[in-house]
Amino acid sequence: MSASPAIAAELPAPVKAQISELKSSCRGVGGKLVNPKQAILSADLNGDDQPDYAIDQSALNCDGAASAFSGSDGSQVDVFVSTLGGYINAWSSGAYGAKVEQQKLWLALGGRYCGQQKPSSRAAAQGCYRALSWNPNKRKMIIDPKIKSRPVGS
Numbered sequence: 001m002s003a004s005p006a007i008a009a010e011l012p013a014p015v016k017a018q019i020s021e022l023k024s025s026c027r028g029v030g031g032k033l034v035n036p037k038q039a040i041l042s043a044d045l046n047g048d049d050q051p052d053y054a055i056d057q058s059a060l061n062c063d064g065a066a067s068a069f070s071g072s073d074g075s076q077v078d079v080f081v082s083t084l085g086g087y088i089n090a091w092s093s094g095a096y097g098a099k100v101e102q103q104k105l106w107l108a109l110g111g112r113y114c115g116q117q118k119p120s121s122r123a124a125a126q127g128c129y130r131a132l133s134w135n136p137n138k139r140k141m142i143i144d145p146k147i148k149s150r151p152v153g154s
Helices: 013-028
Strands: 032-034 040-043 052-056 061-063 075-083 086-095 098-101 104-110 127-135 140-143
Touching: 013 032, 013 052, 013 075, 013 086, 040 098, 040 104, 052 086, 052 098, 086 104, 104 140
Parallel strands: 086 140
Antiparallel strands: 032 061, 040 052, 052 075, 075 086, 098 104, 104 127, 127 140
């Protein structure tokens, strides 16, 4: 997460609400959420000169219930972008991790997202990073088809 700009001291309300929900979920399975800010990435993802935020649940530590936020399908990534009306959840889906590079959020994905038609199993799925871009018409982040995927490890 060192590639992300500094996270604002005061997180937007929807981001705080999501973190609060995650803390509650962790407590609900007998755990304690440790340092949730380590799972928050920040960058200007929609080009409005305001920080946007992603919560990568794969980076969460639910002490006492280690697998609370991860599974064979990866972990949830939620992206909150600033708009004139406030912050909105513009992406919510599973991934195997996320990183920020050059004002883009890259998701670790597998299988069809990486050009593989039908892997024989999840274990056989090829992994790659795909970039998300802001689509102002849909008011959502989308997997950008114009940006070439990158192999995992790059």
